[in-house]
Amino acid sequence: MINKQRILVVDDERQITRVLSRGLAAKGYDVHVAADGEVALQTFGDWHPDLVVTDLSMPNVNGLELCRRLRAFSEVPIIVLSVKGEERTKIEALDAGADDYVTKPFGIDELVARIRATLRRAPVSQDNSKNVLEAGDFRVALDERKVTIQSKEVRLTPKEYDLLVYLVRHPGKVLTHHVLLGAIWGGDYTEQTEYLRVFIGQLRKKVEINSANPKYILTEPWIGYRFDPGT
Numbered sequence: 602m603i604n605k606q607r608i609l610v611v612d613d614e615r616q617i618t619r620v621l622s623r624g625l626a627a628k629g630y631d632v633h634v635a636a637d638g639e640v641a642l643q644t645f646g647d648w649h650p651d652l653v654v655t656d657l658s659m660p661n662v663n664g665l666e667l668c669r670r671l672r673a674f675s676e677v678p679i680i681v682l683s684v685k686g687e688e689r690t691k692i693e694a695l696d697a698g699a700d701d702y703v704t705k706p707f708g709i710d711e712l713v714a715r716i717r718a719t720l721r722r723a724p725v726s727q728d729n730s731k732n733v734l735e736a737g738d739f740r741v742a743l744d745e746r747k748v749t750i751q752s753k754e755v756r757l758t759p760k761e762y763d764l765l766v767y768l769v770r771h772p773g774k775v776l777t778h779h780v781l782l783g784a785i786w787g788g789d790y791t792e793q794t795e796y797l798r799v800f801i802g803q804l805r806k807k808v809e810i811n812s813a814n815p816k817y818i819l820t821e822p823w824i825g826y827r828f829d830p831g832t
Contacts, residue, residue, distance in 0.1 A: 606651045628713050
C-alpha cells in the first residue's frame with residue numbers, strides 16, 4: 602500500500618477548509634485541517650504532515666506566527682494563502698520561513714501544482730567528503746570555490762559566489778530581498794534592495810544564456826527572487 606503524502610490545511614473559514622480538504626483528498630493526499638495556528642501546532646506534533654498550507658489572517662495564533670513557530674523546530678514546507686492586499690504580511694511570512702504563497706482567489710489546480718512543485722524539490726545533494734553542492738544544472742565545489750553550469754566553469758567575484766551558493770542551497774524557494782541581503786551582506790544592508798538588484802544583474806550576466814529573459818534566477822515582483830536550478 603502506497604502511503605499518501607500528508608497535508609495540514611490551516612484556516613479559520615470552514616468553507617475554505619472543507620473545499621480544500623475535499624479537493625486535495627481527490628488528488629490523492631491525506632488531509633487534516635485546523636482552525637488556527639494553535640490547533641495546527643498540536644496537530645503537527647501528533648500527525649507530522651509532509652506540507653502545511655496556511656492562511657495568514659486567523660484568530661489566536663495567526664499564519665505569520667505559525668510560520669515562526671514551525672521554523673523553530675522543523676523544515677516542513679509551508680505554503681501561505683493570502684489576499685492581494687496582504688503584500689507586507691506575505692513578505693513577513695516568507696521572511697519567517699514560508700516557502701511559497703498562493704494569492705486568493707485561486708483554483709484548486711493552481712494550489713495542487715504549487716504543492717507538487719514544493720514536495721518534489723529534493724534537498725540539495727551534498728557530498729560531504731568532497732564538500733560539493735549539486736542542484737539541477739549547477740555544481741559548486743565549496744573547497745575550491747568552483748562553479749560549473751552544465752559542466753561549464755563560471756568565474757564569479759566573491760560576493761557573486763556567496764549569493765549563488767545561497768541560491769543553490771534554497772532551490773525553488775521564494776527568497777525575499779530582506780533575507781538575501783541579511784544572509785549575504787549582514788543586517789546593516791537588509792533595506793538596500795537596489796544593492797541586491799545590481800548584484801543579481803551581474804550574476805545573471807554570468808549564469809544565464811539570456812540575462813534579459815532569465816531561466817535560473819527568477820524575479821518575484823516586489824518581493825525577491827526564486828532560484829530554479831534546471832533539471
